[in-house]
Amino acid sequence: MMSFKELCTYETPSVAELQNFLLSDRRSTGHVNQVWPNVVAARDKSMLYNTGITHIVNAASGPPHVNTGAHFYREMSIDYYGVEADDSSDFILSVFFYPTARFIRAALSKNGRVFVHCLMGVSRSATLVLAFLMICEDLTLMEAVKSVRQHRDICPNPGFLNQLRHLDMSLVRERKKKLEAYKL
Numbered sequence: 001m002m003s004f005k006e007l008c009t010y011e012t013p014s015v016a017e018l019q020n021f022l023l024s025d026r027r028s029t030g031h032v033n034q035v036w037p038n039v040v041a042a043r044d045k046s047m048l049y050n051t052g053i054t055h056i057v058n059a060a061s062g063p064p065h066v067n068t069g070a071h072f073y074r075e076m077s078i079d080y081y082g083v084e085a086d087d088s089s090d091f092i093l094s095v096f097f098y099p100t101a102r103f104i105r106a107a108l109s110k111n112g113r114v115f116v117h118c119l120m121g122v123s124r125s126a127t128l129v130l131a132f133l134m135i136c137e138d139l140t141l142m143e144a145v146k147s148v149r150q151h152r153d154i155c156p157n158p159g160f161l162n163q164l165r166h167l168d169m170s171l172v173r174e175r176k177k178k179l180e181a182y183k184l
Helices: 005-009 014-023 045-050 093-110 124-136 139-150 160-184
Strands: 035-036 055-056 081-083 116-117
Touching: 005 035, 014 116, 014 139, 035 124, 045 055, 055 093, 081 093, 093 116, 116 124, 124 139, 124 160, 139 160
Parallel strands: 055 081, 055 116
Antiparallel strands: none
16 A cells, blocks of 8 residues: 555646557466466356356456356356446446445455456456455556556557546545545
């Protein structure tokens, strides 16, 4: 977590700065990656079973998206959370930030392993994982992006980046207030 001094000087990056960072030094990262302890960012059920996945967040739930709704996993002992989201800049994904973060946090608190996916694993699912890291792990947007980028090539669309920016600004304001209250 950032110190009060670091938090006071931190500025949420612009969408352009985020895109420049995300598009620089890109590399192939494969189909499945662990991007945070026990958070996996596959349609391969045996791989999910073999890696101990206990919870799934499907960020492309429902038709005509990825056909891996709750019914797809019915014979597996998996808790499922579906988010019907379009990967378009005007889709409001931010309404799912806190509910998804709570689902992931609850899974991890029970020593679960969470698989978060969408169609390509670079925009919708990445955005939800970034929001989780910001909300539950107290990372700033840039810290979350850097952390995930160490393990997976991601590229949320500009609309999602802007929604993450607003979340970042709100969380930073809250953290500053809390730190100022502790200083009194």
